[in-house]
Amino acid sequence: MSNYFKYFLRKFVWYLFTLVIAIGLNFILPRLIEGNPVDYIMAKVTKGMTDANSIKSMYENYMAEFKLNLPLWKQFMHYVAGVFQGDLGTSFGQYPRKVTEIIGHALPWTIALQLPAIVTGWVIGNVLGAIAAYKKGIYDKLIFPLTLFISSIPFFVFSILLLYGFSIVFEIFPSSGSYGYGMDIEFSLPFIVSAIKHHTLPFLSIVLVMIGGQGIGMREMSIYELNADYVKYSKLMGIRDSKIIKYVFRNAMLPQITGLILSLGTVIAGGLITEIVFSYQGLGTVMFNAIKGRDYPLISGCTLIVSVTILISSFLLDVIYGLVDPRIKAAQTEELS
Amino acid sequence: MKLLSVQELKTYYKTRFKEKIVAVDGVSFDLEEGEVLGIAGESGCGKSTLALSLIGLFAMPLCYDSGSIIINGQDITQLDKETRRVNVLGKKIAYIPQAAMNALNPTCRIKNFIFDIMKEHHPQMSKEEVYHLAKERFKDLNLDERVLEAYPNELSGGMKQRTVIAISTIMNPDILVADEPTSALDVSTQKVVMRMLKSLMKKKIVKSMIFITHELPLLYHIADKIMVMYAGQGVEFGTSEEVIFKPLHPYAVELMTSIVVPEVGQKAQKLSSIPGAPPNLKYKIDGCRFAPRCKYVEERCKTGFIDIKYNEERMYRCLLNRKVVDEVGA
Ligand SMILES: Nc1ncnc2c1ncn2[C@@H]1O[C@H](COP(=O)(O)OP(=O)(O)OP(=O)(O)O)[C@@H](O)[C@H]1O
Ligand SMILES: [Mg+2]
Numbered sequence: 001m002s003n004y005f006k007y008f009l010r011k012f013v014w015y016l017f018t019l020v021i022a023i024g025l026n027f028i029l030p031r032l033i034e035g036n037p038v039d040y041i042m043a044k045v046t047k048g049m050t051d052a053n054s055i056k057s058m059y060e061n062y063m064a065e066f067k068l069n070l071p072l073w074k075q076f077m078h079y080v081a082g083v084f085q086g087d088l089g090t091s092f093g094q095y096p097r098k099v100t101e102i103i104g105h106a107l108p109w110t111i112a113l114q115l116p117a118i119v120t121g122w123v124i125g126n127v128l129g130a131i132a133a134y135k136k137g138i139y140d141k142l143i144f145p146l147t148l149f150i151s152s153i154p155f156f157v158f159s160i161l162l163l164y165g166f167s168i169v170f171e172i173f174p175s176s177g178s179y180g181y182g183m184d185i186e187f188s189l190p191f192i193v194s195a196i197k198h199h200t201l202p203f204l205s206i207v208l209v210m211i212g213g214q215g216i217g218m219r220e221m222s223i224y225e226l227n228a229d230y231v232k233y234s235k236l237m238g239i240r241d242s243k244i245i246k247y248v249f250r251n252a253m254l255p256q257i258t259g260l261i262l263s264l265g266t267v268i269a270g271g272l273i274t275e276i277v278f279s280y281q282g283l284g285t286v287m288f289n290a291i292k293g294r295d296y297p298l299i300s301g302c303t304l305i306v307s308v309t310i311l312i313s314s315f316l317l318d319v320i321y322g323l324v325d326p327r328i329k330a331a332q333t334e335e336l337s
Numbered sequence: 338m339k340l341l342s343v344q345e346l347k348t349y350y351k352t353r354f355k356e357k358i359v360a361v362d363g364v365s366f367d368l369e370e371g372e373v374l375g376i377a378g379e380s381g382c383g384k385s386t387l388a389l390s391l392i393g394l395f396a397m398p399l400c401y402d403s404g405s406i407i408i409n410g411q412d413i414t415q416l417d418k419e420t421r422r423v424n425v426l427g428k429k430i431a432y433i434p435q436a437a438m439n440a441l442n443p444t445c446r447i448k449n450f451i452f453d454i455m456k457e458h459h460p461q462m463s464k465e466e467v468y469h470l471a472k473e474r475f476k477d478l479n480l481d482e483r484v485l486e487a488y489p490n491e492l493s494g495g496m497k498q499r500t501v502i503a504i505s506t507i508m509n510p511d512i513l514v515a516d517e518p519t520s521a522l523d524v525s526t527q528k529v530v531m532r533m534l535k536s537l538m539k540k541k542i543v544k545s546m547i548f549i550t551h552e553l554p555l556l557y558h559i560a561d562k563i564m565v566m567y568a569g570q571g572v573e574f575g576t577s578e579e580v581i582f583k584p585l586h587p588y589a590v591e592l593m594t595s596i597v598v599p600e601v602g603q604k605a606q607k608l609s610s611i612p613g614a615p616p617n618l619k620y621k622i623d624g625c626r627f628a629p630r631c632k633y634v635e636e637r638c639k640t641g642f643i644d645i646k647y648n649e650e651r652m653y654r655c656l657l658n659r660k661v662v663d664e665v666g667a
Contacts, residue, residue: 233440236392237505238426238453247442256446326488327443 003333008319015315022307027079030291030299031072037092037294038062066092066296079300088304089297093290099301102286107268107305108281109178110275114267116202121210122260128211129218130249133226144219150212158205159277164287166201173201176279202278206271214259220251254325258317269306340545341368341391341430341512346404350436351397358618360386362569363404363644368512373538373546375560375577377553377592379409381615383569384549385435388514391547392432393421408511428458431510431543435517437501441489447500449484451507458508471507477540478503478533495526499533506542513543517550531559553593557581563590568615568626571645573653586653588627625655 004315041062046055059292063069082089124146132143150158167175179185180194225231225248235246262269268283275284283302290298322329344365350358360383368374376384386399393413395401405412408429413421434440442450448468457466462470468485475482482502484492492500498518507512515534519527537543550560556563556577563580565573565588573586584590591611613630616622624639625631631638638656645654 052646229434229436229439230442233432233434233437233501234442234450235396236389236394236426236432236434238422238428238457239453240422240457243453243457247445251442251444325444328492330488330490 002101004322004329007322010327011315011318015311019053019308019311022311023080023304024076024299026303026307027076029303035294035296035333036068037296038066038068040293041092041095066090083304088301091290091295091298093295095295099297100273102298103283103301103305106281106283106286109272109280110268110284113199113202113275113280113282114206114271115264115293117206118210118260118263118267118270121207121265122256123215124207125211125214126218126253126256129215129220130222130252132215133222133252134218134245134248140219143215147212147215147219150208151216152212155205155209156273156277158208159202159274162201162205163277167281174198178281197249198278198280202271202280204275205274205277210263214256218252218256221255225249225252254321257320257324261313261317261320265304265310268302268309338370339367340370340372340409342405342407343367343391344405344407346387346390347402348386348395349400349402350386351400356619359402360569360618361390362618364566364569364571365404366564366571366574368545369549370544371538372561373548375556375563376547376549376566377551377556378566379592379611379615380551382566383618384551384566385516386569388432388516388549391512391514392430393425423458427454427505428508428510429430430512430514431505431508433502433505433513433515433518433581435549436521437498437518438521440501440612441497443489445488446485447487447489449506451485451504454504454507465662474507475503478536494530495522498522498526498530502530502533502537508536509542511544513537513545514547514642515549518548518551519555520552531555535559544607553581565592568622569618570576570626570654572627572655573651574645575651575653579651585648585651586627586655587631587633587657589653 038059042055042059046058049055062071067075070078079089086100088103091097091099091102094102111167117238126149128143129334132140132147163175167173174180174194174197178195178198179191180198183191183194185191228248228251231244231248235241271282271285272284274280276288279285283305287299287302289295290302318332346361346364347359348361350360352358362383364387371450376387378384389399390401391406393406395417401414404414406414406426413425413429416425441447445453448471451471452464452467455462455470459467471485472482475484478499480496480499480503484496489497489500498521502515502518513534517532519532534546534588538546548556550556560577563573563575563577564571565584565586567588568588573580573584573589579591581593584593588611602603611630616626616629623640625634625643628634628638635657643654643656645652646652
């Protein structure tokens with residue numbers, strides 16, 4: 001068995017261990033929020049009811065139904081058993097919908113929003129950063145402050161600015177939702193047009209943030225690489241500039257891959273606030289509402305999905321990095337000996 | 338046969354603040370086929386700049402001002418950039434950078450770097466042919482051929498240095514310029530590298546060599562002729578014997594006496610370094626550049642232009658009477 005393989009096996013075990021801890025935290029943390037979820041539900045369903053006895057029995061029914069009357073460790077056993085069967089429980093707030101069903105509905109919207117936005121922002125940011133570093137002069141004078149400006153603004157401010165500018169001052173794009181009010185999800189032209197219109201502003205606000213961060217990183221890395229000794233030596237051996245630029249940008253890109261994969265890892269949680277600002281019906285909004293309603297199973301379900309994607313992407317990062325960068329590979333195999 | 342002739346070469350760095358640092362200021366010398374020329378001088382005197390200028394690749398911030406670099410009768414400063422890149426670099430004149438350890442792209446296998454070089458200069462050669470050539474050359478130079486498959490980070494410092502030497506000379510350049518090829522190495526690796534450089538000459542892989550160092554004793558073993566540089570100028574030029582054992586320019590004298598030739602079993606040690614610091618090359622300097630640090634300085638040294646010229650069969654840049662220097666020195 002090669003050292004390289006051993007390294008990943010060991011890493012894998014560590015990730016598994018982390019996952020177990022994450023499951024525990026996912027269970028326990030929501031339950032530390034003040035307030036009893038059943039109170040919220042009761043407040044809704046008992047509006048106008050006066051019979052104290054029936055209210056009490058309803059309350060106890062709910063407590064039993066949600067297993068909230070059991071001690072915490074028993075609840076946890078039920079939860080873990082459920083997780084391993086792919087059952088994340090029943091939502092309190094949207095009773096009797098299953099957590100998996102709610103997440104299943106929200107997830108595609110989140111991914112459709114985030115994935116293209118992250119990739120687009122990453123590509124544009126890197127290209128701009130590379131141009132700024134290589135062309136210098138006016139390009140750098142323009143791109144550098146711009147990316148610096150963007151990346152120093154809190155990201156939700158963009159969402160709000162875009163919302164204000166393009167849907168309130170100029171009513172070009174709708175201000176909330178994922179598609180037109182009252183529409184059915186179907187494969188028709190009006191629906192698609194509506195979905196794209198609703199998609200644009202949240203998409204742009206994520207893209208801008210990505211461009212800012214990635215652009216700065218890429219510029220720094222490229223400047224560093226452009227001044228490396230191997231660039232000079234390659235020139236002195238008569239290698240053409242276009243080839244040297246390839247060397248440089250390949251090397252400068254390597255750390256940027258981290259940026260991409262880590263962003264992809266937060267694909268679900270990263271746009272949380274953007275989704276909330278635009279009332280986009282993705283996982284972010286679901287989670288936000290779940291937290292407001294002390295919907296333990298739904299909160300745990302959402303955070304579990306988030307933890308799993310982050311763990312998977314970090315693991316992939318390890319694997320991919322070792323493959324593309326011989327220095328990292330060397331470090332990985334050394335760790336064992 | 339005269340392989341390289343450098344005449345009144347003047348090059349400078351253009352700084353961000355638009356200052357001109359004239360790091361090579363009117364350097365002239367000839368290099369015959371089969372000869373090794375040593376260039377010595379203190380840090381910052383312009384050795385590396387001269388080396389880079391000789392390659393003829395002027396890239397910011399290094400700029401060409403005037404003078405000629407004639408290789409085999411052709412002035413390479415007059416060639417356009419593209420011709421120079423394809424026909425001169427690595428083919429007529431090749432360079433081993435001062436920090437050769439870092440000269441290799443960390444994410445490129447050695448063989449792929451060689452492929453890339455050969456693609457520029459011999460595009461008709463197939464990858465197999467290049468690989469074969471590289472393997473033969475590595476064997477010839479006592480380098481493990483497995484190095485070809487390696488990434489730079491898998492090689493030791495000495496190995497990297499030797500690999501860079503092998504890569505630089507893969508196209509049998511007429512002239513090899515080695516900039517402090519042994520400075521960063523331990524003594525035993527230094528020896529290996531020196532042997533390698535000598536064998537490049539012996540095997541006629543390179544016709545002539547320029548060896549740059551600040552360690553004069555090293556030159557004794559490899560150089561036929563030596564040029565001593567000070568503040569961007571050549572101040573003395575002669576055979577190794579002459580310059581090492583009977584230097585004439587006061588700076589060369591100081592440079593030599595500040596180093597003891599080691600006796601058997603005794604480590605070489607620096608007795609003293611020359612007091613004072615070399616002048617800032619940003620400013621125009623009137624008179625002899627070494628005058629402020631020279632023990633024998635006279636009033637006439639401080640103004641006008643002092644040329645390097647023959648004086649009783651020897652070539653150096655000094656106005657003083659040899660007798661005076663010898664008497665004060667003794
Ligand atoms: N990129 C640069 N920009 C501006 N000035 C430079 C640059 N590189 C070198 N110089 C200046 O040019 C002069 C000559 O430098 P050079 O590197 O040629 O010296 P050197 O003799 O090779 O020194 P060392 O023995 O330390 O390698 C120095 O005064 C140095 O400060
Ligand atoms: Mg130098």
